[in-house]
Amino acid sequence: MEKEADVFYRELPKVELHAHLNGSVSSQTIEKLISRKPHLDIEHDMTVIGKGQRRTLDECFQVFKIIHQLVDTEEDILMVATDVIREFAADGVKYLELRSTPREDKSTGLTKKRYIETVIKAIQQSKNDGLDIDVRFLVAIDRRNGTEVAVETVKLAEEFMLHSDGLVVGLDLSGDPRVGHGKDLLPALQRAKNCGLKLSLHLSEVASQLEETDLLLDLPPDRIGHGTFLHPQVGGSQRLVDKVLKNNIPLELCLTSNIKGQTVPCYAEHHFKYWYLLQHPSVICTDDKGVFSTDLSQEYQLAASTFGLSREAVWTLSQQAIDCIFAPDDVKQQLRQKWIDLKPQVFK
Ligand SMILES: CNc1ncnc2c1ncn2[C@@H]1O[C@H](COP(=O)(O)O)[C@@H](O)[C@H]1O
Numbered sequence: 001m002e003k004e005a006d007v008f009y010r011e012l013p014k015v016e017l018h019a020h021l022n023g024s025v026s027s028q029t030i031e032k033l034i035s036r037k038p039h040l041d042i043e044h045d046m047t048v049i050g051k052g053q054r055r056t057l058d059e060c061f062q063v064f065k066i067i068h069q070l071v072d073t074e075e076d077i078l079m080v081a082t083d084v085i086r087e088f089a090a091d092g093v094k095y096l097e098l099r100s101t102p103r104e105d106k107s108t109g110l111t112k113k114r115y116i117e118t119v120i121k122a123i124q125q126s127k128n129d130g131l132d133i134d135v136r137f138l139v140a141i142d143r144r145n146g147t148e149v150a151v152e153t154v155k156l157a158e159e160f161m162l163h164s165d166g167l168v169v170g171l172d173l174s175g176d177p178r179v180g181h182g183k184d185l186l187p188a189l190q191r192a193k194n195c196g197l198k199l200s201l202h203l204s205e206v207a208s209q210l211e212e213t214d215l216l217l218d219l220p221p222d223r224i225g226h227g228t229f230l231h232p233q234v235g236g237s238q239r240l241v242d243k244v245l246k247n248n249i250p251l252e253l254c255l256t257s258n259i260k261g262q263t264v265p266c267y268a269e270h271h272f273k274y275w276y277l278l279q280h281p282s283v284i285c286t287d288d289k290g291v292f293s294t295d296l297s298q299e300y301q302l303a304a305s306t307f308g309l310s311r312e313a314v315w316t317l318s319q320q321a322i323d324c325i326f327a328p329d330d331v332k333q334q335l336r337q338k339w340i341d342l343k344p345q346v347f348k
């Protein structure tokens with residue numbers, strides 16, 4: 001008899017490549033943060049979008065602002081990063097690329113450099129604790145902050161890439177997709193690419209960004225976040241699709257995030273289907289497991305039930321995600337071996 005679905009998906013070894021640190025904070029951790037800062041008067045339901053609920057993308061970005069109020073010291077960041085890593089490990093994630101936008105806060109003395117150092121500290125501690133998860137970090141640029149901050153962030157990321165024992169592997173471009181324009185960020189992104197940082201860019205997360213997407217695809221990025229409106233059936237274009245195919249740029253696909261943020265009308269219409277049929281490298285991810293109250297096991301299960309994937313097909317999907325990681329080849333090899341070793345147990 002096949003084992004229970006919940007158990008299969010949790011035991012399935014997984015790779016998580018698209019997880020924003022402050023969007024990934026669990027309910028338990030939010031409770032701890034709220035009790036640390038009662039004066040903020042923040043209630044738990046302000047930081048999470050529950051089952052069956054939807055919000056506009058605008059409202060989602062309001063939620064991040066509230067979480068940022070709760071996470072504004074080194075101590076908070078350390079706790080949040082430590083908890084998030086533990087939770088991914090408990091969910092069967094064997095390789096995780098966390099991303100986060102370094103912030104400074106004059107009132108708590110937090111600097112962007114300390115911010116990154118603190119996330120790195122949490123990653124190192126998780127290693128020392130013997131957790132069965134390899135964690136890397138992508139420094140994020142919030143597109144809202146414009147050219148100068150983007151360049152400054154790239155410089156920081158560059159510095160850490162060289163002095164973090166390989167933990168900082170790349171750069172993420174994220175933030176409210178309707179704010180700012182990618183062309184202002186091109187020089188910073190180009191610089192990042194030239195110095196060896198891998199690039200994961202949120203692209204075409206909302207409709208009508210053909211021009212920006214076209215421009216950013218020419219870099220080209222090493223991975224694409226969402227890419228919801230790339231293909232012609234939803235107002236994108238064949239030209240954009242061809243660019244993605246030609247450069248074989250993997251997509252990071254986050255089903256629940258897109259449904260709850262209402263950029264995709266329902267699971268069955270998620271663009272996973274389009275790219276899966278093309279056999280294009282696509283990686284199932286969570287985006288913001290805390291805010292959207294999900295986890296990676298659930299996302300795999302949802303993809304399988306929505307698109308009728310067999311367990312063998314799900315296995316292949318999680319295994320092929322290894323090809324898309326930013327860590328070097330020896331790490332890929334280790335992960336491939338891990339998948340081989342675990343398979344009999346998962347299918348037992
Ligand atoms: C829902 N779709 C999304 N689209 C674009 N950017 C998103 C996002 N979800 C999260 N972020 C980005 O991640 C930040 C929170 O984590 P960090 O403070 O960086 O760890 C948000 O402020 C936003 O910039």
Ligand SMILES: [Zn+2]
Nearest residue numbers: 020174225287
């Ligand atoms: Zn994202």
